[in-house]
Amino acid sequence: MSEPKYETGDQVRILDIGKPGHVRTPTYVRHKIGIIERYCGDFVNPEDKAYGRWDGAPIALYRVRLMQSDLWPGYTGAPNDVLELEIYDHWLAPAGEEAA
Amino acid sequence: MNTEPHDHDDGHDDGHGDGHDHEHDDHAPTREDDDIELTEREATFLALKSLLIEQGIVTAEEIRKRMEFNERGSPHQAARMIAKAWLDPHYKTRMIDDTKAAAAELGIETTEAELVTLENTPDRHNIVVCTLCSCYPRSLLGEPPAFYVSKAYRSRAVREPRQVLKEFGVDIPQSVDIAVHDSNADLRYVVMPMRPAGTDAMSEAELAALISRDCVVGCALPSEPGGN
Secondary structure, three states, X not given: OOOOOOOOOOEEEEOOOOOOOOOOOOHHHOOOEEXXXXXXXXXXXXXXXXXXXXXXXXXXXXXXXXXXXXXXXXXXXXXXOEEEEEEEHXXXXXXOOOOO | OOOOOOOOOOOOOOOOOOOOOOOOOOOOOOOOOOOOOOOHHHHHXXXXXHHHHHOOOOOHHHHHHHHHHHOOOOHHHHHHHHHHHHHOHHHHHHHHHOHHHHHHHOOOOOOOOEEEEEEOEOOEEXXXXXXXXXXXXXXXXXXXXXXXXXXXXXXXXXXXXXXXXXXXXXXXXXXXXXXXXXXXXXXXXXXEOOOOOXXXXXXXXXXXXXXXXXXXXXXXXXXXXXXX
């Protein structure tokens, strides 16, 4: 298992890498900024697994926490309502960097 | 067995649903409700399945066994774990630290790569959804309910969780934060609800009976003893 690039609390931007196929990054979180909730371990990339390729090096998976008020304009829940989901390393960049 | 897709695309209309004077009754039923027109994807699935069987890549028995295996889980497994966690703070800690190991302690086999327990607290209510498909902790809960797979739930639970919960009869006050968990990749989630008041004298089995499937998805709260 390689050393994870991000630590809990790091601010990250979820990228839109424009990859077609069996990707697991939902559209609604792309371009959004959140924080790393935890590093989940390394997993074989589902973008490859979906096409029968299981031999790639496992990649880091993180849970990213986003504020609901950042996701949905006019969100009417509580100000601290959050959404968490799992994002693979190659869909993330440090929040300070511009999206690819 | 002829699992060829039905004749619904060949231009003639023979009035589906009559079930008797159909001119292609020579095939075995491919599913329970075989009188309903197949969608293109269902037809593709059936064609692929019969090809795989004909080519000897899988057997019908293997497919049946796998379906049976997929359906062996039941909400009772998760309820047992949660009830034990309510009674045993050490087990609760272990369940939150490593849900798969905590399941194994009770003899529950899990096939998920990772399982995560999300603890409800007086300050936070957790709700689980898979926006991309229907990822679900099947080992601990069985097959997902129809609502969980519906596009309405999958799109609305992330965008307006409070409204969705209200429609399930769960009113979360604004003073309690809601955490929506999109089960979009490799982890699977179970919600550990708070133990209801008035259950101090209850046994583990009695507590487990309060914990329904929807409680573990975060769409319901455990019933209080003697109430509704």
